[in-house]
Amino acid sequence: MIKVNYFARLRELTGKGEETLDRDSMTVAELLNWAEKSYPGFGADNVQVAVNEEYALKEDVIQSGDVCAFIPPVSGG
Amino acid sequence: MTMKQYEIVETPIEVQKYMDYVLHPSAGAVTVFTGNVREWTHGVKTLYLSYEAYVPMAEKKMAEIGAEMEAKWPGVRVAIAHRIGELQISDIAVVIAVSSPHRKAAYEANEYAIDRIKEVVPIWKKEIWEDGEEWIGAQKKYPEKGVEQK
Numbered sequence: 063m064i065k066v067n068y069f070a071r072l073r074e075l076t077g078k079g080e081e082t083l084d085r086d087s088m089t090v091a092e093l094l095n096w097a098e099k100s101y102p103g104f105g106a107d108n109v110q111v112a113v114n115e116e117y118a119l120k121e122d123v124i125q126s127g128d129v130c131a132f133i134p135p136v137s138g139g
Numbered sequence: 140m141t142m143k144q145y146e147i148v149e150t151p152i153e154v155q156k157y158m159d160y161v162l163h164p165s166a167g168a169v170t171v172f173t174g175n176v177r178e179w180t181h182g183v184k185t186l187y188l189s190y191e192a193y194v195p196m197a198e199k200k201m202a203e204i205g206a207e208m209e210a211k212w213p214g215v216r217v218a219i220a221h222r223i224g225e226l227q228i229s230d231i232a233v234v235i236a237v238s239s240p241h242r243k244a245a246y247e248a249n250e251y252a253i254d255r256i257k258e259v260v261p262i263w264k265k266e267i268w269e270d271g272e273e274w275i276g277a278q279k280k281y282p283e284k285g286v287e288q289k
Contacts, residue, residue, distance in 0.1 A: 070191050070263035071274040112261070115196040131193050131261070137276035138190070138197075138221055138262030139174050139233055139253055 064088070064124055066097075067131040072109070076101050091120040093130065109134050145201035146220050147194045147262075157218040157236035166216065166238035170245040172253055174233040176226045186267050190223040190232060193261040197221065200260045204252055208237070211251070212244040219252060221262055232264075 064083045068076050083096070090113070094106040110133040111118050117133070124130060142156050158171055176188050205217040218236045226232055235252045239245040256262075264275045 067193065069193055069261065070265070070276075073191075074274075112193070112196055115193075115199055117259075131196065133193070133261050134263065134274070135276035136257070136259070136261055137264040137274070138192070138260050139257045 063126055064093075065129045066093070067129070069131065069134065071134050072101075072104065072132050075103060086126045088124055089120065090118045090122045090124065093124060094120070097132065105134075142218075142220070143198070144218050145198050145205060147192050147197050148220050148222050149224050150222070152220055152222050152231040152234050154231070154234050154236075157220060157234050160218040161216040161236045161238035163216065163238065165214070165240055167240050168242035168245040169236060169238045170242075170249040171237075172233075172235040172249050173231045174253065176228050176230045176232060178228045180266070183266075183268055185228070186269060187228070188226045188232070189265040189267065190221070190226060191263050191265070192221065192223045194223075197260050197262055201256065204255045204260070207255070208248045208251060212239060212248045215239045215244055215248045217248070217252065219256070221256070221260070223262070 064085050065080060067080045068078060073079055090111045093111060098104045098106040112131040112133055113122060113124055113128050154171060154173060158169055162169055178185055201219045208215055208217050216238045221233045235249050237245045237249045266273055266275055
């Protein structure tokens with residue numbers, strides 16, 4: 063099980079703050095592809111993924127139990 | 140007063156707490172930056188802002204920025220807070236307090252902190268206008284300088 067969090071534009075687009083994927087492992091790129099297919103307009107090209115609160119690379123592998131977050135372009139300050 | 144050195148808060152920011160936190164006998168200078176809600180951006184009038192954060196990661200990233208500052212400007216002491224939720228015009232969204240033995244490092248390190256916050260800390264701002272609203276950093280309605288990711 064992989065937990066994913068949605069924020070800001072993506073939280074509104076998906077209509078949820080979080081959900082759980084029934085997968086043992088997948089790469090960050092696979093997770094982004096899954097999101098793009100599941101939620102039209104996701105805009106995965108412009109979204110980073112954090113795994114366990116750290117920015118991850120596309121080729122990084124996510125394991126069951128990891129907590130992921132989709133990070134659209136940030137705008138704090 | 141309760142506070143953390145790097146924190147996301149949901150209530151009005153009291154600047155003095157963060158100044159007091161960084162002040163110590165060897166500090167000859169304290170710089171305090173506040174980022175405030177601006178009414179007009181590129182000719183568009185903002186009614187209020189709504190900020191959201193991935194709180195645990197945001198606090199962790201702010202602490203990392205603090206560590207970067209301590210490495211680049213030895214002797215600085217740092218405190219950073221960012222507010223989330225609904226903010227009205229002129230409210231303080233972010234405060235950065237930096238002390239150092241001498242002023243130059245305090246100025247430079249403070250500017251470094253806000254630049255890095257805007258690059259890497261998972262916080263998002265939504266502008267609410269009279270005729271609409273938009274998450275900033277997503278699709279941009281008005282021209283804006285691109286944000287460089289690290």
